[in-house]
Structure formats: structure tokens, C-alpha cells
Amino acid sequence: EDIVVSDVHLDEQQARVTIRRVQDRPGIAAEVFTAVAEGGVMVDMIVQNVGHDELTDLSFTVPRVDLERCLLLVRELISDWPGATLSYDGEMALLTVMGIGLRSHTGVGERMFRALSDAGVNVQLVNTSEIRFGVVVARTDAAKAHQALLAAFGLQA
Amino acid sequence: EDIVVSDVHLDEQQARVTIRRVQDRPGIAAEVFTAVAEGGVMVDMIVQNVGHDELTDLSFTVPRVDLERCLLLVRELISDWPGATLSYDGEMALLTVMGIGLRSHTGVGERMFRALSDAGVNVQLVNTSEIRFGVVVARTDAAKAHQALLAAFGLQA
Ligand SMILES: C[C@@H](O)[C@H](N)C(=O)O
Ligand SMILES: C[C@@H](O)[C@H](N)C(=O)O
Secondary structure, X not given: OOOOEEEEEEEOOEEEEEEEEXXXXXXXHHXXXXXXXXXXXXXXXXXXXOOEOOEEEEEEEEEHHXXXXXXXXXXXXXOOOOOOEEEEEOOEEEEEEEEOXXXXXXXXXXXXXXXXXXXXXXXXXXXXXXXXXXXXXXXXXXXXXXXXHHHHOOOOO | OOOXXXXXXXXXXXXXXXXXXXXXXXXXXXXXXXXXXXXXXXXXXXXXXXXXXXXXXXXEEEEHHHHHHHHHHHHHHHOOOOOOEEEEEOOEEEEXXXXXXXXXXXXXXXXXXXXXXXXXXXXXXXXXXXXXXXEEEEHHHHHHHHHHHHHHOOOOO
């Protein structure tokens, strides 16, 4: 049996920024990430789900130490965007399941979500690809979630 | 200067499924992806943004040829989920910018979004990590978006 999942990484150094109800039209993402980059804040993960009523929410993560500066930049940018609101979470944790063929090997995603569910951990954001499953959980759940995933994938010491 | 972006891949073989207004509590993602997996449908990408009012939306992509079967599975699953609705898009295209240090090398994200914006392409979903930026666009924009990104990253023949 292939060793599909090679590692589960816990990152507690990030914070989430969400701009809710942005216009879902060309140019918005470019404006946001240009402003953040020009402010010297590095973006790690971006998550945007499908919009409706021509609006969508745009979330991204930055180093926790840069959260306040990032919020200043974004607040300035969206100050004249009708209906857009800013929210953030300085108490998040990012768990990353890494490996190969995560999609094509059945059961990895289900096992991850089942392990988190069994541990009572709520999944706040999800961002996956074939080689990397990312889930955001509350920092208060981080250790428990990390242990649950390590155990689920047989990576415990 | 490092060659940071190595490839821009276009995938027109996927379809998107979105369950709107699912309960944002432990166990929901596990139920969805267990049901889909048990139905023999392979999931490629999962995107979930942060919830509000204890609800969130859950999107994922599957091979276009499996869309109808997937919708049957999900409809059955959510039939007694109060307020949850199912939507889908059989006409999406997934563009993936691949490379190394996409986050730590400044400008890659901004360049991608600016190129798509300049081409008039709307970004429907975003799913990124340090080694892979994924954006979903309309299939009618696929060729134009692919060309714009190849050009933006100097990968044109
Ligand atoms: C929301 C944002 O991604 C927008 N759809 C854009 O294309 O820039
Ligand atoms: C929406 C879904 O991800 C839910 N929060 C869960 O943990 O399963």
C-alpha cells in the first residue's frame, strides 16, 4: 500500500482576513492583492468560493504579526466599496496534509474530515489540491486536530 | 532572477458542485465527502470559505463526466438538510499556476490577478498555496485566460 500522506503540518503563525461582499467582477482580486503586496504584507493562502448576486467573499491568510498592518491596508482600500465588510481571525490554525495523489487515492479526504469530526473540531476553511489538503481550524483546536490527523494517517511517533 | 512560475495548466475536464448554506459544525464535510467517495466520484479540489450565521458554502470539483452522478448523490444526502441548496457548473475551467515559492516571491499573485483582470476574465473561485495557485473561470474565458497567464509569466512559445 502506497504511503500517500507524508506529513501533517501545523501552522499557528497565520491570521485570516476576509473581505465580505466584494463585487464579483474582473479587477477586484487584482486590487486587493496589489494593495496588500504594496504594503509589504505577504499572503500565504487565498480562498474564494463561488459568488451569488454578483457578490462574493474573499479570504486570505497573512503572518499573524502582519495582521494589523494588513487590516489598515484593506480598510483603506475598501472604504468606498459599497457593502463590503472586513472581518478577521487572529486565532486560527492551519493544518496541512501533504503527500502525493491525495485526490486519486481514495479515502484521504474522507479520512481527514472524519478524523476532525470525530475529534469535535470544526473546519472553518478548506483549500485542497492533489498534493496538499489545507484546513483552517480554531487555534484552541489546533493541538487536538493535529494529533487526530497524525493518528488518522499513521504518522504518530 | 529565479524562474518562479514553471507552468500554467488549463483543465477543462472538471465541473463544480456547490452546496450552499450547510451547517458550519463538525461532521458536515465528513458526510459530504464520504457520500461522494462511496458513490465512486473522485473529488479534485475543495474550496470552503469562512461561514457566518453558522452556515457556510462548500464547493468542490469533480470530473465533468461524473457531474450528474455526483449531483444525484449530493441531492440525496442533503434532502433533509434545512436550507441547504445545490448548485453546479458544468462549464468551468481550472487554471493552475505552478512553481516554487509563489507566496514568498512577491508579485506572482498580483501578476496573475492583474493579467486576468486586464483580459476581462472574472475569477470565480480561488484556491492557492505556496506551490500552486488555482483559479476557476468560465470555460468561455479559458483560452483567453490561459494565454494571458502564459504571457504574464513569460511562458509563451
Ligand atoms: C472577487 C474577485 O475574485 C473577482 N471575481 C475578480 O475577478 O477579481
Ligand atoms: C462546513 C463543514 O466544513 C463543517 N464546518 C465541518 O467541519 O464539517
